[in-house]
Every structure is written in C-alpha cells, then in structure tokens.
Amino acid sequence: MGTTALVTGASSGLGVGYAHELARRGADLVLTARRLDRLEALAVELAEKYGTVSTVIPLDLAEPGAVAELVRDLAERDIRVGTLVNNAGFGHYGSVVDASADRVHGQVAVNVAALTDLSHALLPDLLTAALTHPHGAALVNVASTAAFQPVPRLAVYAATKAYVLSLTEALWYETRGTGLKVTAVCPGPTDTEFYAVAHRSQAGPRRVMSVDEVVSGTFAALDRQATPPHVITGTSNRLVAWLAGVSPRRAVVTVTGRLSRR
Ligand SMILES: NC(=O)c1ccc[n+]([C@@H]2O[C@H](COP(=O)([O-])OP(=O)(O)OC[C@H]3O[C@@H](n4cnc5c(N)ncnc54)[C@H](OP(=O)(O)O)[C@@H]3O)[C@@H](O)[C@H]2O)c1
Known part of the structure; x- marks a missing residue:
C-alpha cells in the first residue's frame, strides 16, 4: 500500500500473475514488456479490479541501452520504485550450435544483463523504500x-538462471538488515507461454504448475519475517533441485540431457 512495484515481462504468464497480486495488495504498478496492447489491457483490468494506477512502458530489454532508457523514463515521471520484480525472460530449446546468434545473445541480454542493470540502478530506491515501508519493499x-x-x-537458458540465482543470493546477503526483502524465485515447469516461445512442444516429465501456484509460493516467502535467499515452488521441484546439488555433476548433466530430449 502506498508504494510502486515495477514488473518486467508483465504482458504474459508469471508477470501478469505478479502484477495482479501486487495490485491486490494495494501497490501502484509500472508494467513493462514489448507487447504494448497486452500491457494496456492489463493496466485497465488492474484499475477496474483493484483501483490501482499502472504506468505502461513498452520496451525491448534485449536492446542495448533499454535499461538506461527505462530508468530515465521513471525519473522523468518522478516514479520511485519500492518493489522490483525482474521477471522478463525466455529460453531457447535446441543445441547451442543450431541456435541463431540472436536467440543466444537475447537470452543473456534479457535474463542476465537487463536484470543485473535494473537491479543495480534501482537498488538505491528499493533501499530507501525499505526504510519507509518496512514490510513493503522487495x-x-x-x-x-x-x-x-x-x-x-x-x-x-539454464546458465543464465544459475547466474540469476547466484547474483540474487549474494544481494540477499549484501542487503541483510536493511528491511529490503530479496529473493530468487525458482519455479519448475509452469503453464505460461514459455514453452511456445522456447520452441519446445512440452515441458518434459515433470508436473506443470499454474501461475497462481508460483505467485502464491513467491508471496508466502516474501511474507515470512525472514525471507529466504531463494524459493523453489513445489515439493517435487525442491526434491529435484536438492538431488542435483548432492549428485556428481557428470551424472546430473547426463540425466538432464536424457530428460530434455523432445
Ligand atoms: N514457465 C516456466 O515453465 C518457467 C519456469 C521457470 C522459470 N520461468 C521464468 O519465468 C519468467 C516469466 O516467464 P513465463 O513463464 O511467464 O513466460 P512467458 O509467458 O513467455 O512470459 C515472458 C515475459 O517476458 C517478456 N519478455 C521476453 N523477452 C523480452 C524482451 N526482449 N524485452 C522485454 N520483455 C521480454 C515477455 O513479454 P513480451 O514478449 O511482450 O516482450 C513476457 O511478458 C521468465 O524469467 C522465465 O525464465 C518460467
């Protein structure tokens, strides 16, 4: 309540789910992604349902300078962000040698570079918000x-997400005691447009969770007094992640290689 949350990738899937839950809790929103029509429709829906104000900023986060442009835009509109959800991201299914340079570079640009630059640029605002909204900055x-x-x-894709997990856990430590809640959300297969965008027809053998399940798992972690450095949504996903951590790397990559066959 009384704060502004920026959600990247708010045109689809998890981003829409996060925007709804943040609006339901009373936050105004900044919604960004490339598809302007989707963002505008979501802004209207959030206003009607929760009475919140949304600012829509269409942007391709893979473009050089996109984050600087977004930060400039926020400053010009005098918007201070109290919660940042770095959600935009995509994967590409197939061997690296067969992927186009755009698809390879794009994953690093959106999943890694934009997320890092935006976190870095907005951290001062987030830390200020944590002082004024002790339970409302994340x-x-x-x-x-x-x-x-x-x-x-x-x-x-998996390498970019290993980076996101590592970066976020280190930021969780660096910001301890500030009141800012920092966490990396680690969903397993989730029912969004992800697989269509990745050019993969199915999610593999694991259970596909709903957006609502992942969003409520995220907020359950944020609502805890001590927010954990990462949250894995779903019991079987927690088990798989634990197994990967305790098994020999060679065995792990052999199993994931077999499971990721079409
Ligand atoms: N679904 C899963 O199984 C799953 C599992 C684990 C983690 N995740 C992660 O969850 C996050 C959300 O994905 P999702 O599952 O909700 O997939 P999704 O439905 O495909 O949504 C992806 C969002 O990212 C945005 N995006 C992609 N490329 C972008 C770019 N160049 N510039 C700006 N925005 C861009 C898309 O918006 P536009 O296309 O309009 O730009 C869209 O809003 C991603 O980080 C993904 O890696 C998903």
Missing part, C-alpha cells in the same frame, strides 16, 4: 529450477 528475481544444474538443449 527485489524479486525470477530464476528457475534450471538454475541448479546444467541442462543440455536449454544450455544458455
């Missing part, structure tokens, strides 16, 4: 259960 970076092991045919 940095949520969306990683994945792919962060816990290499995944052949999703090699670049």
Whole structure:
C-alpha cells in the first residue's frame, strides 16, 4: 500500500500473475514488456479490479541501452520504485550450435544483463523504500529450477538462471538488515507461454504448475519475517533441485540431457 512495484515481462504468464497480486495488495504498478496492447489491457483490468494506477512502458530489454532508457523514463515521471520484480525472460530449446546468434545473445541480454542493470540502478530506491515501508519493499528475481544444474538443449537458458540465482543470493546477503526483502524465485515447469516461445512442444516429465501456484509460493516467502535467499515452488521441484546439488555433476548433466530430449 502506498508504494510502486515495477514488473518486467508483465504482458504474459508469471508477470501478469505478479502484477495482479501486487495490485491486490494495494501497490501502484509500472508494467513493462514489448507487447504494448497486452500491457494496456492489463493496466485497465488492474484499475477496474483493484483501483490501482499502472504506468505502461513498452520496451525491448534485449536492446542495448533499454535499461538506461527505462530508468530515465521513471525519473522523468518522478516514479520511485519500492518493489522490483525482474521477471522478463525466455529460453531457447535446441543445441547451442543450431541456435541463431540472436536467440543466444537475447537470452543473456534479457535474463542476465537487463536484470543485473535494473537491479543495480534501482537498488538505491528499493533501499530507501525499505526504510519507509518496512514490510513493503522487495527485489524479486525470477530464476528457475534450471538454475541448479546444467541442462543440455536449454544450455544458455539454464546458465543464465544459475547466474540469476547466484547474483540474487549474494544481494540477499549484501542487503541483510536493511528491511529490503530479496529473493530468487525458482519455479519448475509452469503453464505460461514459455514453452511456445522456447520452441519446445512440452515441458518434459515433470508436473506443470499454474501461475497462481508460483505467485502464491513467491508471496508466502516474501511474507515470512525472514525471507529466504531463494524459493523453489513445489515439493517435487525442491526434491529435484536438492538431488542435483548432492549428485556428481557428470551424472546430473547426463540425466538432464536424457530428460530434455523432445
Ligand atoms: N514457465 C516456466 O515453465 C518457467 C519456469 C521457470 C522459470 N520461468 C521464468 O519465468 C519468467 C516469466 O516467464 P513465463 O513463464 O511467464 O513466460 P512467458 O509467458 O513467455 O512470459 C515472458 C515475459 O517476458 C517478456 N519478455 C521476453 N523477452 C523480452 C524482451 N526482449 N524485452 C522485454 N520483455 C521480454 C515477455 O513479454 P513480451 O514478449 O511482450 O516482450 C513476457 O511478458 C521468465 O524469467 C522465465 O525464465 C518460467
């Protein structure tokens, strides 16, 4: 309540879910993604349902200078962000050698570079918000259960998510005692447009969770007095991540390689 939350990737899937829950809790929103029509429709829906104000900023986060442009835009509109949800991201299914340079670079640009630059640029605002809204300031970076092991045919994607997990856990430590809640969310397969965008027809053998399940798992972690450095949504996903951590790396990559066959 009385704060502004910025959600990247708010045109689809988890981003829409996060925007709804933040608006339901009384936050005004900044919604960004490339598809302007989707963002505008969401802004209207949030206003009607929760009475919140949304600012829509269409942006391609893979473009050089996109984050600087977004930060400039926020400053010009005098918007101070109290909660940042770095949710925008995509994967590409297939071996690295067969992927186009755009798809390979794009994953690093959106999942890693934009998330890092935006976290860095907005951290001062988030820390200020944590002082004025002791339970209302958060940095949520969306990683994945792919962060816990290499995944052949999703090699670049899994590596970007390992980076997001590592960065976020270090930021969690660096900001301890400030009141800012920092966490990396690690969903497993979730029912969004992710697989269509990745050019993969199915999610593999694991249970596909709903957006609502992942969003409520995220907020359950944020609502805890001591927010954990990462949250894995779903019991079987927690088990898989734990197994990957205690098994020999060679065995792990062999298993994930077999499971990621079409
Ligand atoms: N679904 C899963 O199984 C799953 C599992 C683990 C983690 N995740 C992670 O969850 C996050 C959300 O994905 P999702 O599952 O909700 O997939 P999604 O439905 O495809 O949504 C992805 C969002 O990212 C935005 N985006 C992609 N490329 C962008 C770019 N270049 N510039 C700006 N925005 C961009 C998209 O918006 P536009 O296309 O309009 O730009 C869209 O709003 C991602 O970080 C993903 O890696 C998903």
